[in-house]
Each structure stands twice: as structure tokens, then as C-alpha cells.
Amino acid sequence: MKCPYCGNPDTRVIDSRPAEDNSSIRRRRSCDECGKRFTTYEKVETIPLIVIKKDNNREQYERAKIENGVLNACYKRPVPAEEIQKTIDAIELSIFNREEKEIPSSEIGEIVMENLKTLDPVAYVRFASVYREFKDANTFMDELKKFLR
Structure with a gap:
């Protein structure tokens, strides 16, 4: 996952848990380059409605x-x-x-x-x-x- 702050293409997952709606995964990530943290959400891709x-x-x-x-x-x-x-x-x-x-x-x-x-x-x-x-x-x-x- 690319860092939204510095653009570094290599970040690591610090924490992973179900999101509040239980239909996606919330991941806390950290950038090794700039040290900033950010959150991403992962959802199952479905057939478009x-x-x-x-x-x-x-x-x-x-x-x-x-x-x-x-x-x-x-x-x-x-x-x-x-x-x-x-x-x-x-x-x-x-x-x-x-x-x-x-x-x-x-x-x-x-x-x-x-x-x-x-x-x-x-x-x-x-x-x-x-x-x-x-x-x-x-x-x-x-x-x-x-x-x-």
C-alpha cells in the first residue's frame, strides 16, 4: 500500500480488525520512510450493482x-x-x-x-x-x- 504522505510504495500493517459494519477490514498502517500512520479499509469486491x-x-x-x-x-x-x-x-x-x-x-x-x-x-x-x-x-x-x- 502506497503511503499517502510521502508516496513510499512499501508500508506495513500494524493492526488489523473488522470495521464497525463487519463488512470490511480496518487496517492501521505505518510508513517506514516517513514514520506516519494511516488507516485503510479492505472490502470484498462484488459484481457491480x-x-x-x-x-x-x-x-x-x-x-x-x-x-x-x-x-x-x-x-x-x-x-x-x-x-x-x-x-x-x-x-x-x-x-x-x-x-x-x-x-x-x-x-x-x-x-x-x-x-x-x-x-x-x-x-x-x-x-x-x-x-x-x-x-x-x-x-x-x-x-x-x-x-x-
Whole structure:
């Protein structure tokens, strides 16, 4: 593993253990050249998941898109970064636990909304307003009423 600080191609593993999500291995590494330490994560490579968009186009699943959606929904909310990452991990786990090669984007959106409901109600409504494409205040109020029940 190449050192991210000095570029030395030879580093050694100091500690290795399962990551918090138990789906990857967390490794602490040390560079013999500059002496700095860093962490890497090792995951099993799987067959790429294909997302079926609303217009029936297909594209490869990208975790970054879910991260962006959740981060935007939680913008300026009192939600710790660690909780946001745990939520993103839980969303991704739900998606991959379906063991399907293709998944509609609408199912991903529903999974994200379910997880945001428990994370932060305002983040949930923000995400829902974009995902469900609220056209007016009445649509927005209908969603709020569903949430409050």
C-alpha cells in the first residue's frame, strides 16, 4: 500500500480488525520512510450493482450519490457526522442485502427516506421534498401529515 504522505510504495500493517459494519477490514498502517500512520479499509469486491433510473436508463451504483443526498438533507442540522456515516452505511447495507443485480432508483429513494426518518425529521422532509418532487405547499403538507402520524 502506497503511503499517502510521502508516496513510499512499501508500508506495513500494524493492526488489523473488522470495521464497525463487519463488512470490511480496518487496517492501521505505518510508513517506514516517513514514520506516519494511516488507516485503510479492505472490502470484498462484488459484481457491480446497476440502478434503473426513472427514464429506464441504467447506470452503475455510486455510494457518493447517496452520501451527497444525505449530506444535503442534513445540512446545518444538529446531526453528528458519525451518525450520518452510520446511516449511509445502513442504507448501503439494505441495498446490497437484497442481493439483486439491478435495483430501481425509486427503491433506493424509499430506503434513504426510511433511514432519514429515524436520523432527523427535518432531513427526512428535505430529502422527501426533492425526491418526491413536491409541486406545491399542499403536497408538502400531505407528506408532513404522513410523517406526524
